[in-house]
Amino acid sequence: MRTLDPQSLPQHVDRLYRAAWALCGSREDAEDLVQETFARVLSRPRVLHGDDDAYYLMRVLRNTFLTSLRTASRRPVTVATLEDVVAADPRPTARPEQALEVQELYATVAELPEDFRLALVAVDVLGLSYREAARALKVREATLTTRLFRARKQIARKLAVEEQSKSSAPAQEGNEAGGVLSGGESP
C-alpha cells in the first residue's frame, strides 16, 4: 500500500491525453478531461493498493468522463468560447499529416459505443493489462475481453470502409475490405 505521489503525475500526462482524446474524439475536450481528472486526483490523498499509477488514473479518467457525459447531456450545445480565441495552445503541430491521421483514428474510436470505447482505450491506448483494465472499468475480465474484441472489429471495419471510399472514388479499384477482423462475418 502506498500513497500516490503528486509529483509523479506529470509523467502520465501524454498517455492520459491520448486516452482522453480517443474517448472524446476531440483534442480540446481531451485537454479538459485530463485537467479535470488530475484536479480530482489531487483533491485528496490517494492510497494505491499495490497498483500501477496508470491503472488508478484510468479509473479516475473513466469516472470523470462518465460524469462529463452526463453533464453534457443535460446542457445545450455551446458555441466556441473565448478561449478558442485568446488562450488556445499556440504550439504548432510538428507534423500536420500525423495529427490528421491520429485525429481520424481517434475519431473512429470515439464513435464506438461507450463500453467498447472504454475497453479499447484502457488496453490499446493506455496500455493496461486485461486484468488492470477490467478492474479499472469495474467489469469482469471475460466481459472486457469480449468488448475489446468487438471494439477492435468495429474499428477495423470502419477504417476499411473509409479507406475503400477514399480509394474507390474515381474507379472501384479499391482493395478488398476483407481480413481477419473486418470480413470475418461474410458467409
Place this chain on the structure above:
Amino acid sequence: MTEKPANPPRTEQELVELLRSVDERAPDALHTRIQAMAAEHERDHTTLRGALSGMRLRLGALAATGAALGAALALALGGGGGAALSLGEAAAVTLRPATLPAPSESHADRAQLSAAVDGIAFPYWEDHFGWRSTGSRTSQVAGRTVHTVFYEDRAGRRVGYSIVAGTPAPKMPADEVHWRGGTPYNVSTVAGAHVVTWERNGHLCIVAGRGVAPEKLLTLASWDEA
C-alpha cells in the same frame, strides 16, 4: 505513429500495433497546467504539514495553534500563488464549457448555491433573475485555482461566474469602473465577450458572457440579496 500504413489494419494485431504506435504528445499548455497543479498541491500540503507539526510543539497554546492551523488550511484550500492572472485568462476560463454538474441551491440561504470558495458562495439567481445554474468546472490558471459555475436564462444565453481561490486577488484592468454599494466593478470587453471583475472578501470574482449586455452582467454581479 511513425507513418500511415498503406492499407487499414487487416488483423487484430495490426490494429493494436497501429493504436499503440500513436506517440502524440499533449500540448505544452496542458503539461504546464498539470505541473502547476502538482506543484501547488505539494506547496499547500507542505504548509499544512508545517502547521500540524507546529501544533504538536505547542500543545499548551491552543489559541495560537488554532490560528496557525486556520492559516494553513486557508492556504491549503485557497489555491495560493501570486502569479499574474490576466484579464484574458480570467475571461477565457469563465467562458469555457462545464465539466461538472451544477451545484444545487443552498438549504441554508435561498440566495446562494451550495458551492463556495473559501466561504464565498456562488449566487442562486433562478428565482430572482431566471438564470439557472447548469454546470461547473475547476480550472488552474496562472497558478491559481478558479472555480466556475455556469448559468443560463430561458433564452439560452450563458454566463459564467468564477471565483479565484486564495488572496490577495489579482488586479484586473478595466475599460470602465462602475460603483455599486461601495464596491468598484471593472467592466471590460475581451474578444467580443463582456467581462465584469470585482472583489468579494479579497477574492477576485469574474462574471462573463457572450451576447449578454454589460449592464445585465453588472446587475447580476452586484446582486446582493442579503
